[in-house]
Amino acid sequence: MSALARAARRPGLRPARLASGLAALVLAAGCSSAPKSTGVVYAVRDKAAELAKLGDGFMGTGQYESARRYYDEALRASNSVDDLEGGAAALASMGRAYLAGGMPAEARSAFELSLERAVLAGAGSAQSTALAGLGEVLVAEGDHAGALELFARAVALAEAALKGAKTEAPSRALAVAVHDRAVAQAALGLRAEALASLARAEELNLKGKRSSELAANRYVRASILASEGRLEEALASALSALEADKAAENGRGVAGDLGAAGRLCERLGRGPEALGYWKRSLDAALAVDHAKAARAALEALGPLAASLGREAEAARYAALLAKLDAAEGRPAPAPAAAP
């Protein structure tokens, strides 16, 4: 009998041998799992993906014009190899850039083209994204009923695409469509349905670890709760949105969340706390050049500081607001009438 066989018979050594064997198998399996090349070239499509990603970066910092240029380059790259799905994605991103830049007509055109390509490509999640974008254009124009219809179609398409999906795209498209549907529902007074939609979107985003989108879900939920007068719950939701935006380092979102928290504290009668949130909101807005959030903070901070007896601070915020007005070409507010 060999020494190896004798060793195998020892009861104390068998687990160790088993573990070593398993480890070797795992190692071998791991090392041999690198996929073999299919011979297909992806250089242009990879470049398009990189360009689109760069555009997303500009969107995150509010540089919509630059973002559009990158999306346009991504579109050209996709067109050069007839990548319909890539082209649909680039056009959808371009639509969002137009929408964020206050150009709804151009946004609609981009989303329509995106939808056309997505249909040609037979890509459900891309169709869903384009439809959601078109719905967002309607929301911007105040047509919430029309938007809700489009969002419902977007949700259905994304749900269908989610079944057996190998990529994350359908899940992301579904989360956006469900969230947007909640916004339209809330605007139409369907608050319970809106909260249910938001819960679904939140679940999807939690699962996909998409903090920035999660923050958007919580922000809108805070708004719905606030409209129902559930201010404490709304504040808690706004603060959880803040945490998610912080996790994603989404500066523009952070400024908005802090502003929401400040407004809710004001409504709850917690002046000093509100002042703190608004100040933080102003700091964040100035840091990321978010003019809209900075204006909201300054408009709130002046009267709030005055109500707390901080006249010097109030004057400083009023001066800053006047500077912002001047920078944006707005007329200076009329001086308050003497009592």
Added chain:
Amino acid sequence: MKFRIRHADRIVGAFVLVAAAALCGSIVLVGANQRWFARDYRFETRFASAAGVAPGTAIYMKGFQIGKIQRITLNEGNEVDATFVVYDDYYPKARKDSVLELVTSPIGLGTQLLFHPGKAEEVLAEGSFVPLAGSEEGRFLIEEGLVEIPPKDDTITRLLAGINPLIEDLDKTVVTVNRTLTEVNRALAGQSSGPAGRIVNDAAKAVATAESYVDTLMAQVSDLLKSANAVADNAAAMSAELRDPTGLVPRLLDAKGSVKTLLDDKNVLFDRLTSSLAETEKTLKNVQGITQELRAQMPSIGVAIDEGRTAIKQAQDVLEGLKNNPLLRGGVPERREQQPLYQSLREGEF
């Protein structure tokens, strides 16, 4: 069921001993690789600039690293004194009359420091000064054939190595031509103290003497007035021509005239002009050759750049695979997914 290992203490002890032995062995191996136990021979050299010559820069001889730059300092003359070492394995190859050559790529491919051994039998004494190939001393050694310069590995490297000396040659030739022309101009203007200048001055003095002779002849020999007048007229005409630079220059350059006098300086000026022109012609031929070689090598350069790009791409894939998992479990993805911007609406009133 309780598992146990017999002789556990002995096994653990054996493992500890093996680990300690392996550690010692590793230290010795690392030390050997780092040349902790080897002797290095120091030498001195001097560079015009420290660009591309940092401490630790490898020195190659025929593709082998035989040493490295150890220390560089800026001396009082604003030149860079460098100390370099040659490893003991290669020290016997460092012979007297060796030179160093710093090859810098003009297209940004970096620098390389090459060691060319001397042909002498005598081994270079430690601490000796090794000149650069581009220095005066180094060029002298190379021109005298005292240095073993191997053929370069490829045409591009050879061309790169030849560009700097060629440019220096061209520069020197241009300076020489400039000086020569300046000398000729100064001579013609009567400002030179050199051979050409002396020729012009002598001519001027000769004219003055001729004039005085004519005056004397006119006063003393009245019966020869007619011929004297003719001589005086000739002298006056000559004087006028000599005073006029536009008249003088054509005469100086006239093959039947004063050029003979010009060449009476034992052909020094003429020889310099001829050698300068010959060198210029040689340089132009070299430049033409380089241009043709580069044109011929353009496809090779293109291929090299393309290969470099492919190599970088492959390296990126490998790194991405490693980043996914130490066991490459995620593999290297064949393509990146292009995603649209997923961004939900942030609508709401508070």
